[in-house]
Amino acid sequence: MTSEDRLELVRLISRWLASMHDEDLVYGDLSWKNIAFTTSPEVRVSIFDFDSTRLIGARSFTGQQAVHTIDWEDPAVSEGPPTLDSDRFRFALLAFRLLVSGDLNASIDPNAVARGLQGLHDTDIHRLSRLWRRACGPSGTRPTLVEWCVALGVSDC
Template sequence: MNEIQLSDLSLGRHIAEGSQGRIIELADHPGTVAKLYRTRELGLVDGRALAELVRIRGFIESEGLLVDHFAAWPHTVVLDGLRTAGFLMQRVHEPFLAGFGPTTSLAELGLLVDAGDVASPGVYERVLLMRALAAVMDALHRQGLVLGDLSPRNIAWSVSPVPRVMLLDCDGIRPAGEDGVLPPADTRGWEDPSNVGCPPTADSDRFKLALTIARVLTGDRNAAPGIRPDLTFAGQAGILVGPLTRLMDQAAGPPGLRPTASQWATVLDVRTPWAGAAPGMPPQMPPPLPPAMRSRGASPSGEILRPFRRQSR
């Protein structure tokens, strides 16, 4: 198992801070960053669950792409003695960055809902971004995993060279029905109302996917499946109105009857741009990723890993 002691890391500058911890670059490995949990979170961290995410990363793929192409997935557990302190993951670089004057930041999903200081993609690119998100969620569900907190802060996006997404905060992902690294959390306003206060499920993921699609395609942060979002696109984009409206109505129904991520991906799979859209983009594989930083030796932690159950939907 990939483990490394905190004392063996050459920590550089702080890149970001969140409610759970800090993101710090490694001075001697610029392609890798560490997420170190805050002191108040350390007592809640399930080290075995994090070790399991690290162990299964080689099994995770979507549409033939390895996990590092669409998720900042943990690849090494960081230990402070015998206690789990955080993890290492790839650093998210271009093209998932947006310019804000002299600085750059992650192009988070919120930029597609709230007007920001970056050029907003058109309907065609938004449709393909949501198709990419649905395909990634479908891949996770097919492998028995649930995404959990789907919100504008934990998904980055790019339209270069093709519309695609990058999952952030992947330590929130967990095998369905099992404990996660930390207690489950929901972003206010982006939760499944039928699952508030309960562990995430594939069904709650499906509702959040529909919610995200509604808000990204309309640019309305209050859009939701249950209030019939305005999907009356102009021009040839109108071919999507009927199928999307039917899926939205279904997503507003009771748990167990919501559209799967695969159904969304199929409806959103637009092969040819319509009139007025950006020029067609030929299929293009993302550039190869640098190898992940390897562990610098085994730890005496003796943590026992749960088996990874590859489940079908």
């Protein structure tokens, strides 16, 4: 998978998750287990496993307790249902793992961003580095998906 394909995949997921959040929906379980994609003839993505999805502040549509994928837990949330903020953390983690580290189990390291990103201008890399730094912060301070879209060059988010 090329760096351009990885960047496009992250852009597609950011656009999708931003649209969920625009409708006051929390996805709740963003991880590699719930994403299928192809790069040929173009990058396309399918998201599945919506059993943790909920309106903000409501129970999941299935009524089940949220199940959190190992190595995708939000360190700021020890228990309770998924939130917009936990979706934001998981997106940041997915983007970091896909664009920077190449390690599907890596933790976010904002200092590694400058070394790992390809296909973006220095200004974008600096902006993304700041977003990853904020994503590691406390709940309520994490970047929105619209902020990620802007930094990733997604125009219709």
